[in-house]
Amino acid sequence: MNKPPSRRKKVIPVASGELKPATDSAPENTSGQDNPASATITVTAVEVTELTEEEQSLRLQLERQVERAFLSAGQALMELRDRRLYRSTHRTFEEYCRERFNYSRDAAYLKISATVVYENLQKFLPTIGRQIPMPTNERQLRFLAKAELEPAVQADVWRQAVEQAGNKIPSGRIVKDVVDRIRERTKVPNPYHVGEICILLPKDNPDLRGKAGYWGVVSHVGEYICTFQAWDGDCTVKIEHLKLLELLDEDCQFMQQLCVRLRQLHQVASRDSSVDWLLQGLGKQAKPYLSSLQAKLLATVEREYKIEWRQQK
Known part of the structure; x- marks a missing residue:
């Protein structure tokens, strides 16, 4: 003979948070008093005090x-x-x-x-x-x-x-x-031209640090930038970092040729450190001529490193 299934005691939540078994004889309490969903939550108001003038100032x-x-x-x-x-x-x-x-x-x-x-x-x-x-x-x-x-x-x-x-x-x-x-x-066209002689203005550009006053030759002109050839190499700069030297054509040609001579010396790997002093000095002298002594020094150093130079016309 099959045994009838036993009735399991039902567990219902109570306000205290404990689990309490419900007896068969006790009816389910469906009142809102024991329903957690309708429990009353008491919120204590917190008074926000205004800052004093001293605190506001601080x-x-x-x-x-x-x-x-x-x-x-x-x-x-x-x-x-x-x-x-x-x-x-x-x-x-x-x-x-x-x-x-x-x-x-x-x-x-x-x-x-x-x-x-x-x-x-x-x-x-x-x-x-x-x-x-x-x-x-x-x-x-x-x-x-x-x-x-x-x-x-x-x-x-x-x-x-x-x-x-x-x-x-x-x-x-x-x-x-x-x-x-x-x-x-406010787009402004690039005012520079290839072959012109300019001076570097580093301002706060870290890539141009230590190059203030360097002169060089413009070798390429872009929309907002120029390629600048100095005695120690090339660099690409914005037009804000250049200042044009107003020179006659023959003076401009002299400085172009001088730049080539300085760059050739700089490429000598075995050069003496005193050569760098000469290069740095002439590389910041933005003038279309050399003094008699400067010309002799440069020619002497070129002979020392077997660099032949012929003035171009």
């Missing part, structure tokens, strides 16, 4: 310190570089930044360039009518610094970027969009 002061931290770092790096305060322990500023702060060259110079842009914004942004929020880190100024725009244009870019961000501090991407629009609108 908060503003600390916020400004946070916002200006990158500015202080850039100003410090600039002074360390310009006064060469690293020279007692390091040969170059780049080595010093890498070993002392773990900054790459690009990171260090970005902080410096961003500081210059920030100071330009302080000077050229309008202060009448409303307060325009200022940058809080160098990433927001990365593209503005690299664009190498005039200070007043930099301020206009930042103002437009703030408006595009809803009158808040814009991201670097928004700043880049505004920079691209302005550069497209």
Whole structure:
């Protein structure tokens, strides 16, 4: 004879959170009092106290310190570089930044360039009518610094970027969009021509560090850039980094030929270190002539390394 299935006791939740077996005789309690879904939750209100004037002033002061931290770092790096305060322990500023702060060259110079842009914004942004929020880190100024725009244009870019961000501090991407629009609108044709003699203006371009005052020959002209031939090699630079020397045709030809002579000497791998002094001196003398002594020194060194030179006409 089959045994009838036994009835299992039903388990229902109670308000205390414990499991309680229900007996067969006790009816299920479906009232809201024992239903967790309808339990009453008591929330204690927390009173938010207003800041005192002293606390509000302290908060503003600390916020400004946070916002200006990158500015202080850039100003410090600039002074360390310009006064060469690293020279007692390091040969170059780049080595010093890498070993002392773990900054790459690009990171260090970005902080410096961003500081210059920030100071330009302080000077050229309008202060009448409303307060325009200022940058809080160098990433927001990365593209503005690299664009190498005039200070007043930099301020206009930042103002437009703030408006595009809803009158808040814009991201670097928004700043880049505004920079691209302005550069497209103010596109200027390249004024240089192949064969012209120019002087390098490094500004804050780390790739041109140490080349201030170098003269050279323009060997290629692009839309916004030129290839520049100096005594120690070629480099591609933006037109903002060049200054044209106004020369007569014969003077221009003399400097073109002098550049070739200096480059030939620089290519001598076994040259004496004193030759570099001569090359550096003549490589910064942006004049279409040599003194009698300079001409003799250059000719003597060329003979020493068996370099034959014939003046081209």
